[in-house]
Amino acid sequence: MTTIPTPLKPAIRLRGFDAWYGDFQALHSIDMDLPENRVTAFIGPSGCGKSTLLRWINRMNDAIPGARSSGQLEINGHDVLGPATDVVELRRRVGIVFQKPNPFPKSIYDNVAFGARLHMKATKAEMDELVEWSLRKAALWDEVKDRLRSSALGLSGGQQQRLCIARAIAVGPQVLLMDEPCSALDPRSTASIEELMVELRESYTIAIVTHNMQQAARVSDFTAYMFLGKVVEFGATLDIFENPDCQETEDYITGRFG
């Protein structure tokens, strides 16, 4: 079991967590604690299970036929996997941002308000306040404040991805999951998203899956290296990148993998 240094409070706790797609076991007894208000990066070669793990944290895998899991997965002390857990409520607390920016074919305003409207019956003033706050938080407000009613599909890729982040935080999550959020973006947009992540970690616990070593080094506080469905090494990012315990981790990070 990998523990995290003390003053930090664990937000997400995994103990003996296994996951399968049909007969294929995608994750093998994962034990780890993701600390609150920190960015944890998951790195590793394609197919190592990092996206699967991420998608189990807010149970996005429920819809996939044949996907099942066992073990313990808790968020702030609440059981995620149990039958008593309401996935709708869970996903409200655990937001997710996907690889490809995918705003709804609606206006910018309606995109941000979408989730909040699902959960709440708010007045226009309250909703305006929420939309503005979320867009500011996602560092998009200044760029779109004059065209909130125009279609979100008219934004650039980077803007669309920040809109998706704004949309996710507008429902008031505690955890943000990001599944390769920059892999479809150009370097400038990537830089702006990375900047945003560093700021958002003050308010949210963030887990990010990335293929980009530099990105993991730049934005994350902790890094987990995964291989063949196992967490090979997990620790402070600096340690992992500069002084990895395992040879495999070092090989992967320095590009000697495979």
Next chain:
Amino acid sequence: MKHAPKPALLADSAVIAKRTRSLAARHRKDIFFRNVCRTVASSSALVLVLLLTAILTQGLGSLNFQFLSGPPDPDPAIAGLWPAMMGSVWLVVLTLVIALPLGVAAAIILEEFQPRRVYLRRIHSFVQLNITNLAGVPSVVFGILGLTVFVSMFGIFGNGQEAGMEVGVTYFDQFYNEGDFILEVPVADQAQPVAEPVEGMTVFSYEGTAMALHLLGDDEEWPADPALAKRSLRTWDAPGRIQENSWWYFRLPFGRGVLAGALTLMLVVLPIIIIASQEALRAVPSSLRQAALGLGATPLQTVRQITLPAAVPGILTGAIIAMSRAIGEAAPLLMIAGIVFITHAPGNMMDDFTAMPLQIFNWAGRPQKEFHDLAASGIIVLLTALLIFNTVAVVLRQKLQKPLS
């Protein structure tokens, strides 16, 4: 502004408590809708079951050999579907023979030879749009087009009822003499005046042997010799004009015959065949085409030897869908043929006809329940034919579908 205070909807617990929708209610809505969905979806399956049950219970009783092999009759107890079944067979076969080559050819041009030049591309997309629109034209409009173009040919060849031009037909005048023998005198065409009996003229017996006519006056005694009686007529005997059509009889205009019906149905199914064939051609992997072109085949050779054979299963499926449409289509045929009392199967392409859907329409429209039962029996036969078509389509698709890549 990055550290702006959290909005009330996220920070003020009083507001949150007041505004939050009931989670239970949202789940209830979700489950309620799923149940609505299930009910609605199963009701459409139920409609199908209801329809089939009603028709089977009503129609199975009168579905017997007499019904399948006999002609229609004013007496519902002995009425049959045979001429209509044969009419449908003629129509479907002729329709397919005409529509399939045309449709596949059009699909090949539209799918395999997409032009590069701008104005040609415009024409191309216009043709494509035109086909989409043709698929949406009500079939009864095709019927009225067929009525004008095929049945009467704009009246170019006369009034449309009688043939303006014809081949494959023989006319003769037929006498029926006192000795119960038939004597025939050939005539060149329909316009000839009725034959007058003349002593010694060549006549033919019913069996076709040529004989010299023996003419008798009013008061002369009828010959006792059967050989002589066979070629004898009284001076006042008058013939009837008989028309004998060979199986290749052809006339212009087409009149209300099978060919006019089939051509009209061709208009209805052509868009279906074109669209299905296009889809089949589109599904052929382009790597196959490129391989053939790379080996030096011309584009047309590529189509004929590579693309078209690979698309055959899809095209056949389209052809069967078109056949299913043609066999069930009634409105355009109604415009062409109307409801006529036909007791024989068509003998040539110009023959009057009726078809299963027309016969069903005819019986269904009568007030007596006995005829409704006949209509139901006819529907069972029609649906059985459709079932066979679809089974053939499924089997063909499975047999012919080879992996292409």
Next chain:
Amino acid sequence: MKRSSTGPAARGALKGASSRHFRKWKERGLFSLLNGAALFSVFITLAIVWVLGAETLNFFAQDEVTVGEFFGTTQWNPLLGAEKHFGIWSLVCGTFLVAGVALLVAVPLGLITAVYLSEYAHPRVRAILKPALEILAGIPTVVYGFFALTLLTPALKTLSEDFGSFNALAAGIAVGILILPIITSLSEDALKAVPQSLRDSALGLGATRFDTSFKVVFPAAMSGITSAVLLASARAIGETMIVALAAGSTPKVTADVRDEIQTMTGFMVQMALGDVSNYGVEYYSMYAVAAMLFVITLGFTLVGAYMRRRFREVYD
């Protein structure tokens, strides 16, 4: 001696050239045949426009009718000797009454079924439901007409005495069943074309399946669904056999679905069945009605095709 050097080899080359020539011409010939087949479809459209246009002009050239009467009045009575009336609106009204009933039946049921098939249904349920719908779509319309006349109408009559032996409601319901599979399958295609990522995003924000279907997927597929409804409407307006059997032959302007009415297609069938001479105003009136029907359905089909293309452009 140069000539001898252009011996057999050169002749062979020449022969090769001529056979190449032949092949080229053969290809050209085949190519124009194929082009001819494609242009034939345009020719059909032109023929429809020409025939309907010319005969409609003939119709308006008759003494008994004026353009004003045709478009401006509501009484349609072409067969009554001296009292002929040619007000198209009663036929148009009958047509839209039946099509309206059909859409009221088919749009909600069809869209709900489409959402169910695309968003909710288990693959096993789909495997039963899809073929059932395909069978419904393949049943000849005369069968639905029989169904309306001998099953629906008697059933309606037991509900209320006011229903006629021919009425708009029974015909409309049968037309609705006829277009239900069209709406379902075209809308389902549209719903399925909405990218899965939008569904994931909505679910990731805490949407229920109901929220996802109706607040994200359905609106995103709206133009495709509109196209489906328009194409189905064109089919309902042009449907002939059901109304010929079950709707009756009394043209009138009414919104009462219990009444006997006549549609444009119903009138055309009536003319085809009756023994009307090939000339005269009654005969030409059939073409005028056909022209009207063609223009209306063409409008629906064109807008439907346009919406469909716009929808494809968004998600391709």
